[in-house]
Amino acid sequence: MAVEVKPRESSDVETEQLATGCEAIAEAIRLADVDVMAAYPIRPYDGVMQAAAKLIANGKMDVEYIVADGEHSQFEIVKHACAVGSRVFVGSSGVGWFYAFEAIAVTAGLRLPVVAICGNRALDDPGAFGTEHNDSLAVRDLGWLLPWAETAQEAMDLALMAWRVGEDKRVSLPVAIGLDGAFLTHSQQIVKIPTQAAVDKFLPKFDLGDRLLHPDNPITIAPQVDQDWLMEIRMQNDQAMRKAHDVIAEAHGDFKKLFGRGGDSPFLDEYMTDDAEYVVFGQGTLALPMKVAIRRLRKEGHKVGLVRLKWFRPFPTREIVKSLSRFKAVGIIDRDYSFGSPYYGGVLYNEVRSALYSLEKRPTIVGFIAGLGGREIEQPMATEIFEKTKAAAGDIKSGDICHWIGVRA
Numbered sequence: 001m002a003v004e005v006k007p008r009e010s011s012d013v014e015t016e017q018l019a020t021g022c023e024a025i026a027e028a029i030r031l032a033d034v035d036v037m038a039a040y041p042i043r044p045y046d047g048v049m050q051a052a053a054k055l056i057a058n059g060k061m062d063v064e065y066i067v068a069d070g071e072h073s074q075f076e077i078v079k080h081a082c083a084v085g086s087r088v089f090v091g092s093s094g095v096g097w098f099y100a101f102e103a104i105a106v107t108a109g110l111r112l113p114v115v116a117i118c119g120n121r122a123l124d125d126p127g128a129f130g131t132e133h134n135d136s137l138a139v140r141d142l143g144w145l146l147p148w149a150e151t152a153q154e155a156m157d158l159a160l161m162a163w164r165v166g167e168d169k170r171v172s173l174p175v176a177i178g179l180d181g182a183f184l185t186h187s188q189q190i191v192k193i194p195t196q197a198a199v200d201k202f203l204p205k206f207d208l209g210d211r212l213l214h215p216d217n218p219i220t221i222a223p224q225v226d227q228d229w230l231m232e233i234r235m236q237n238d239q240a241m242r243k244a245h246d247v248i249a250e251a252h253g254d255f256k257k258l259f260g261r262g263g264d265s266p267f268l269d270e271y272m273t274d275d276a277e278y279v280v281f282g283q284g285t286l287a288l289p290m291k292v293a294i295r296r297l298r299k300e301g302h303k304v305g306l307v308r309l310k311w312f313r314p315f316p317t318r319e320i321v322k323s324l325s326r327f328k329a330v331g332i333i334d335r336d337y338s339f340g341s342p343y344y345g346g347v348l349y350n351e352v353r354s355a356l357y358s359l360e361k362r363p364t365i366v367g368f369i370a371g372l373g374g375r376e377i378e379q380p381m382a383t384e385i386f387e388k389t390k391a392a393a394g395d396i397k398s399g400d401i402c403h404w405i406g407v408r409a
Helices: 020-029 046-059 071-083 094-099 101-109 151-166 194-204 226-260 286-301 317-324 348-357 379-392
Strands: 016-021 034-041 065-066 088-092 115-120 175-180 190-192 268-271 278-283 304-309 311-313 329-334 364-369 401-405
Touching: 016 020, 020 046, 020 151, 020 175, 020 190, 034 046, 046 065, 046 115, 065 101, 071 088, 071 094, 071 101, 101 226, 115 151, 115 226, 151 175, 151 194, 151 226, 175 286, 194 226, 194 278, 194 286, 268 286, 268 317, 278 286, 278 348, 278 379, 286 304, 286 379, 304 317, 317 348, 317 379, 329 348, 329 379, 348 364
Parallel strands: 034 065, 034 088, 088 115, 115 175, 278 304, 278 329, 329 364, 364 401
Antiparallel strands: 016 190, 268 304
């Protein structure tokens, strides 16, 4: 779905607004001219529901807003609406995301480009409303594209790119944007809101083509194929995910040309890495406390930096290998857990180790579990992470330990 995009003109004046991550997503729903959104409240995603309802009440947005009887129905509504050609939005968090899991799995299998957010929160029991990434990560093997936002601005920008990428006929896969609970969903920041005209240049109208479910187009949706065709269909999904990498890069290039944002890479954001010897790697809002620690450690003479992952799926293996192979040691910070995994590390830890495995010369990869349940990654914790990462340099075996940071004795 190549789109001719001309650089931003003086008439494309953006406005600034103080907004939470959830409110920024609601603005993206308005700008994308979404046809159908389904809603059911669960913290911390429900701020999107409230912000969208306010836009509708104030006459600023026209969307079919359906309040469901639960998260499962919520995801079923948008799945079916998407199948008949509607641009859709939905969201949830934590155990609500899991209640919808049957519909979430089917949506990916059907190659329906539903756009969702997951307001990342801890799973029950024990419960907490603060950030953990295990809810979003539970779909990592099903065929969902998974970007993570650092700021409210990036949340809105990623949402606009999500419809562009997911609806591209080369991809046609659902997208779930990760927003860290409380840190991003409920924290206000200045957000630049683009004009409708500018967004219309970037985001084409949704067109399912010959996959549209319509009486005049007799097709089968959700067939029971058993062993006869299942592998072929799975392979088609695999090919779509592979193509998504280049489609994301293409969309990122057009977005940057039009809006002037997005950084140098669609997949990674690097901070003070030019001369760094040791870096930390993670996703979401953990970048803020780590950047503060990096600036302080830099003043003390330490060559440290940060690499932040923007898209977890598709996993940008080439870009990660090129970036991380420059350093002596890399500390992987997981705001998730994967009990019983290799070396008892988090999800990111083992994904990165796998990506770097075939390199003849690779950095030591050290795992850290930190900030679960919304716990702050305080400056002493950040310093400890850097110290342990630096100490592991030059000894690959020392990376075979995953450290839990900030845990009371």
